[in-house]
Amino acid sequence: MRSLAKAASRTGLERALANRVLRWSGGNPPWTMLGAMGLTFAFSMFMSNTATTAMMLAAVGPLVAGLRQDEPFGKALLLGIPVAANLGGMGTVIGSPPNAIAAAALEPSRPIGFSVWMMVALPPALVLAGAAWLYLRHRYPVGVARIVSLTGRRGRKRTYAACWLPAVCYWPAPCWGAVRHARTS
Numbered sequence: 001m002r003s004l005a006k007a008a009s010r011t012g013l014e015r016a017l018a019n020r021v022l023r024w025s026g027g028n029p030p031w032t033m034l035g036a037m038g039l040t041f042a043f044s045m046f047m048s049n050t051a052t053t054a055m056m057l058a059a060v061g062p063l064v065a066g067l068r069q070d071e072p073f074g075k076a077l078l079l080g081i082p083v084a085a086n087l088g089g090m091g092t093v094i095g096s097p098p099n100a101i102a103a104a105a106l107e108p109s110r111p112i113g114f115s116v117w118m119m120v121a122l123p124p125a126l127v128l129a130g131a132a133w134l135y136l137r138h139r140y141p142v143g144v145a146r147i148v149s150l151t152g153r154r155g156r157k158r159t160y161a162a163c164w165l166p167a168v169c170y171w172p173a174p175c176w177g178a179v180r181h182a183r184t185s
Helices: 002-011 013-025 029-044 049-065 072-090 097-106 114-139 157-170 174-184
Strands: none
Touching: 013 029, 029 049, 029 072, 029 114, 049 072, 072 114, 097 114
16 A cells, blocks of 8 residues: 555656645635645545555645644644544554554454445544544634645656556455455565
């Protein structure tokens, strides 16, 4: 999973996605934070929580650096990304190593596949992520009116997507259930 995160960073995909979040949010800080947290949550479902956090913090670093020192939005964004990464990791059996260990421990009594884990774990993870976003909005009120877009290097995002998508599609495939635990370790 670290290799997927490193490839995303090397190709500039995370900055392109962060800019897309900024365009989607219109630069509105609470919506920008929601978009960044949502993007982090989604990446973390398929990559290491630590690698996802590092990748996304690198992506929003210039944005936070451009804020005033006393701007609370920077703190909220910097806290929201690792929280979203941890909660996103709960959503799939491959999102975090303890999930695979728990699935393997439950295997003798009831097989736990990718889709079963996701149906059970994703709803509470989404609720907790929404609660975290609301808490961060309340705890760190925004003092800035608009966030500007990020600049950065251009990369080969299509090449990265061509490698990442098959990897993500392989994990939940039910016909490869016999190698489920080998894939998650």
